[in-house]
Amino acid sequence: xPLIVTGTIGIxxxxxxxxxxxxxxxxxxxxxxxxxxxxxPVRMVAAVGGDFDDHARTTLARFPNVCVQGLxxxxxxxxxxxxxxxxxDWNVRETLFTELGVLAEAPPMTPQEYRDxxxxxxxxxxxxxxxxxxxxxxxxxIAVVDTMDLWIDTAxxxxxxxxxQVDGVVLNDQEAALLTGHPNPLTxxxxxxxxxxxxxxxxxxxxxxxxxxxxxxxxxxxxxTETVHDPTGAGDSFGxxxxxxIARTHAEQHFGDEPVTFEMIRQGLAYGTVIASFxxxxxxxxxxxxxxxxxxxxxxxxxxxxxxxx
Amino acid sequence: xPLIVTGTIGIxxxxxxxxxxxxxxxxxxxxxxxxxxxxxPVRMVAAVGGDFDDHARTTLARFPNVCVQGLxxxxxxxxxxxxxxxxxDWNVRETLFTELGVLAEAPPMTPQEYRDxxxxxxxxxxxxxxxxxxxxxxxxxIAVVDTMDLWIDTAxxxxxxxxxQVDGVVLNDQEAALLTGHPNPLTxxxxxxxxxxxxxxxxxxxxxxxxxxxxxxxxxxxxxTETVHDPTGAGDSFGxxxxxxIARTHAEQHFGDEPVTFEMIRQGLAYGTVIASFxxxxxxxxxxxxxxxxxxxxxxxxxxxxxxxx
Numbered sequence: 001x002p003l004i005v006t007g008t009i010g011i012x013x014x015x016x017x018x019x020x021x022x023x024x025x026x027x028x029x030x031x032x033x034x035x036x037x038x039x040x041p042v043r044m045v046a047a048v049g050g051d052f053d054d055h056a057r058t059t060l061a062r063f064p065n066v067c068v069q070g071l072x073x074x075x076x077x078x079x080x081x082x083x084x085x086x087x088x089d090w091n092v093r094e095t096l097f098t099e100l101g102v103l104a105e106a107p108p109m110t111p112q113e114y115r116d117x118x119x120x121x122x123x124x125x126x127x128x129x130x131x132x133x134x135x136x137x138x139x140x141x142i143a144v145v146d147t148m149d150l151w152i153d154t155a156x157x158x159x160x161x162x163x164x165q166v167d168g169v170v171l172n173d174q175e176a177a178l179l180t181g182h183p184n185p186l187t188x189x190x191x192x193x194x195x196x197x198x199x200x201x202x203x204x205x206x207x208x209x210x211x212x213x214x215x216x217x218x219x220x221x222x223x224x225t226e227t228v229h230d231p232t233g234a235g236d237s238f239g240x241x242x243x244x245x246i247a248r249t250h251a252e253q254h255f256g257d258e259p260v261t262f263e264m265i266r267q268g269l270a271y272g273t274v275i276a277s278f279x280x281x282x283x284x285x286x287x288x289x290x291x292x293x294x295x296x297x298x299x300x301x302x303x304x305x306x307x308x309x310x
Numbered sequence: 311x312p313l314i315v316t317g318t319i320g321i322x323x324x325x326x327x328x329x330x331x332x333x334x335x336x337x338x339x340x341x342x343x344x345x346x347x348x349x350x351p352v353r354m355v356a357a358v359g360g361d362f363d364d365h366a367r368t369t370l371a372r373f374p375n376v377c378v379q380g381l382x383x384x385x386x387x388x389x390x391x392x393x394x395x396x397x398x399d400w401n402v403r404e405t406l407f408t409e410l411g412v413l414a415e416a417p418p419m420t421p422q423e424y425r426d427x428x429x430x431x432x433x434x435x436x437x438x439x440x441x442x443x444x445x446x447x448x449x450x451x452i453a454v455v456d457t458m459d460l461w462i463d464t465a466x467x468x469x470x471x472x473x474x475q476v477d478g479v480v481l482n483d484q485e486a487a488l489l490t491g492h493p494n495p496l497t498x499x500x501x502x503x504x505x506x507x508x509x510x511x512x513x514x515x516x517x518x519x520x521x522x523x524x525x526x527x528x529x530x531x532x533x534x535t536e537t538v539h540d541p542t543g544a545g546d547s548f549g550x551x552x553x554x555x556i557a558r559t560h561a562e563q564h565f566g567d568e569p570v571t572f573e574m575i576r577q578g579l580a581y582g583t584v585i586a587s588f589x590x591x592x593x594x595x596x597x598x599x600x601x602x603x604x605x606x607x608x609x610x611x612x613x614x615x616x617x618x619x620x
Contacts, residue, residue, distance in 0.1 A: 088493070183398065186534040207517035208531050219531035219616050221518050224496040270619050304619045306529050309580050 003247040004114055005032045005240070006045040006133045007123025007146075008103060009071070011056070013083040013096070014283060018229040024284035025059045027080065028123035028146065031233030034288045035240025035275040036121075037065035038296055040247040042240075043117060044068055045133065047108040049101050050075035062289040072108045077101055090231050091205065110136040119247040121239060122166070124148050127158040134165060141250065142260045144168040146239060152178045164196035167260070170239050172203045185210050186217070199265060201242065203235050209269055215262035220269050223277035223303050230283045234276045237288070241275035242268040274299050313557040314424055315342045315550070316355040316443045317433025317456075318413060319381070321366070323393040323406070324593060328539040334594035335369045337390065338433035338456065341543035344598045345550025345585040346431075347375035348606055350557040352550075353427060354378055355443065357418040359411050360385035372599040382418045387411055400541050401515065420446040429557040431549060432476070434458050437468040444475060451560065452570045454478040456549060462488045474506035477570070480549050482513045495520050496527070509575060511552065513545050519579055525572035530579050533587035533613050540593045544586045547598070551585035552578040584609050 007029030014021045029046040036042040044066060048056075052073060060068060080103045083096035107129045115136060120143040122130040127147065134143055143166045151159050152175060159179075163169060169192060177183045180191035185202045189212025192200040199213035208221040245268035250260050277299065281287040317339030324331045339356040346352040354376060358366075362383060370378060390413045393406035417439045425446060430453040432440040437457065444453055453476045461469050462485060469489075473479060479502060487493045490501035495512045499522025502510040509523035518531040555578035560570050587609065591597040 184536055184538075187536050204517065207514065210531075210534055217534060217616060219534055220619075221520075221529040221531050224520055224527060224529055226494055226497050228494075267620060306527060307617050307619060308528075309530075309614045309617060310577060 002043060002114070002117040003036060003040050003119040003121070003243060004043040004045065004117035004137070005029050005036065005121045005123055005243075006108070006110075006130070007032060007125055007236075008080050009046045009048050009052070010080045010082050011051075012232060012284065013081070014230055014232055015085040016230050016283075017086070017088055019283070021230070021283035025056045026082065026232060026284060028236045030060070030285065031236035031279065032121060032123050032240040032243075033066045034063045034285050035237035035272075035279065036244035036247075037063045037240075038275060038291070038293070039241065039244030039271060040119075040251075041065045041067065042244065043070055043114050045070040045108050045110050045114065047072045047074060047077075047102040047105070049073075049078040052079045059285055059289065062285075070108065070111050070114055074102055074105070077105060084232065086231060090228060107132060115139070118142075119243060119250070120144070121243045122146065123236060123239070127151050127155050127162045131158065131162045131165065134162070141257070142167045142246065144170060144239070144243060146170045146236070147175065149175055149178055160195060163192070166197055168199045168201065168265070169197050170201045170203065170235075170242070172205065172235065176200070176202045186212060189217075198259075199262070201265075201269070203238060205231075205234070209238070209273065211266055211269055213262045213265060216266075218266040218269060220273055220307060223273055223299065223306070225277050225280070227281045229281060231280050232284075234280050237279040238272035238276040241272035245271040270300065270303060274303050312353060312424070312427040313346060313350050313429040313431070313553060314353040314355065314427035314447070315339050315346065315431045315433055315553075316418070316420075316440070317342060317435055317546075318390050319356045319358050319362070320390045320392050321361075322542060322594065323391075324540055324542055325395040326540050326593075327396070327398055329593070331540070331593035335366045336392065336542060336594060338546045340370070340595065341546035341589065342431060342433050342550040342553075343376045344373045344595050345547035345582075345589065346554035346557070347373045347550075348585060348601070348603070349551065349554030349581060350429075350561075351375045351377065352554065353380055353424050355380040355418050355420050355424065357382045357384060357387075357412040357415070359383070359388040362389045369595055369599065372595075380418065380421050380424055384412055384415070387415060394542065396541060400538060417442060425449070428452075429553060429560070430454070431553045432456065433546060433549070437461050437465050437472045441468065441472045441475065444472070451567070452477045452556065454480060454549070454553060456480045456546075457485065459485055459488055470505060473502070476507055478509045478511065478575070479507050480511045480513065480545075480552070482515065482545065486510070486512045496522060499527075508569075509572070511575075511579070513548060515541075515544070519548070519583065521576055521579055523572045523575060526576075528576040528579060530583055530617060533583055533609065533616070535587050535590070537591045539591060541590050542594075544590050547589040548582035548586040551582035555581040580610065580613060584613050
């Protein structure tokens with residue numbers, strides 16, 4: 001069940017009311033892969049610079065289900081670096097600095113061995129880069145794309161072209177409103193389906209998520225938690241849990257060339273929700289790196305009980 | 311299964327992006343009773359002025375399960391009147407005018423025949439008035455109170471005294487934060503339990519609700535709807551659906567003097583959520599007045615399907 005993710009690997013410096021983490025491993029691809037790896041083997045395609053050190057590599061190696069063959073090291077370049085600060089209101093994030101490094105160069109190459117990937121997630125990046133990477137997976141069963149306000153504003157034409165080629169899109173409520181002009185998430189979700197995708201997952205952070213699919217609608221609250229130390233990567237982890245569940249379930253159920261169903265995606269929302277609730281408990285990948293299968297199963301069960309209706 | 315609600319009856323003038331409704335029936339007690347009446351007979355205790363006209367009485371009469379014997383008409387006084395305006399962002403409500411009328415006078419009297427009420431909801435009012443009304447129901451099985459920022463700010467001592475006497479409290483996330491000092495709804499809910507109640511229901515409007523109970527936690531999203539024409543009364547309708555379900559279930563299951571369980575309250579959240587989703591579809595009680603049992607059942611089924619996890 002080859003699941004693949006393309007996106008950024010970053011070196012983050014993060015300040016929150018709970019402390020500061022300097023030069024820790026981050027990036028959309030990283031959080032996605034770490035989260036997805038609890039459910040399915042996952043391949044990464046991303047570029048780093050010569051400054052990507054042993055510590056970062058050791059952290060990645062703590063996720064044995066993550067294949068790093070597609071991690072391209074460019075010795076003369078620098079890894080993407082990002083500095084951010086959160087305040088008591090987690091919804092406000094202040095960017096302190098951004099050093100593009102390898103992101104300003106050519107996109108990473110997809111190894112030939114990865115071309116048979118079936119489940120493809122294009123983490124946030126310029127839509128032209130995403131489209132280029134997408135073309136490398138001709139046998140895909142499903143392609144899902146994440147995006148952000150920057151590309152909606154500055155690369156709308158390219159983004160709209162990309163949306164006609166993918167099965168699903170994952171984005172937050174503000175991005176969905178910006179993309180479609182509809183502040184109502186359900187209306188925005190339906191409008192996204194008119195742009196091409198079969199489904200849209202609208203992430204609402206601490207308020208949960210909404211799935212709008214051609215075959216139905218689903219909604220879930222977030223997992224209520226008191227322990228939020230660093231929200232960085234929550235959305236990417238959500239995507240990882242969602243896609244990891246989809247890849248595992250679709251393969252296990254021997255769906256072959258059949259499309260991924262609404263039901264698989266809907267159930268996947270719970271896996272994304274729960275894995276993201278662990279990510280935010282500590283800085284960087286610290287919590288995921290020590291997460292056990294049992295803790296994950298226990299919280300999944302607790303979450304299902306939390307929303308259970310007779 | 312005598313369910314009773316005390317609170318305000320108002321004559322509302324409301325502007326929203328979808329139109330304007332002048333001098334229509336409103337008030338916390340009204341919305342609560344209309345919503346609850348779909349699940350259980352409900353008694354109202356509230357005061358109105360001599361200006362409470364036939365049109366308003368006819369509207370109330372469209373809910374045959376609502377008993378208006380406790381509706382006290384004071385011919386020399388005026389009914390509470392409120393004018394409000396909503397903008398595209400439903401979360402911002404502008405109060406245009408407030409004429410207290412009978413609310414500035416003595417609280418309504420509870421009819422002797424109502425003293426056997428078992429399920430008591432104290433809709434938003436001054437906590438001293440709520441405490442006074444509460445003392446009129448010595449045989450109660452459950453008492454739940456709603457409140458607002460005004461009383462948390464100006465009558466905190468009285469509110470804290472009241473909280474020691476009730477089983478549950480229903481309030482929105484901002485009010486919960488104001489009351490406890492905790493912006494995290496789960497932390498706020500736990501802090502409310504330390505003040506006396508067995509449970510707290512934290513309403514998050516379009517983002518759903520959270521139940522924090524001594525026996526567990528539950529969370530639900532709101533029912534995703536594109537049709538919001540007037541959000542007035544959504545929270546009171548939610549309370550009505552919640553308490554209506556509790557009253558019906560507790561009585562039907564012959565719980566006698568046994569307390570209401572966590573499970574009854576948790577399931578009640580769905581009934582509150584769904585009935586509130588109808589209330590907001592039109593101005594005043596217009597949607598609830600023509601709501602059929604079948605429509606209600608259909609949306610309840612759809613909502614349960616929406617949050618279903620295997």
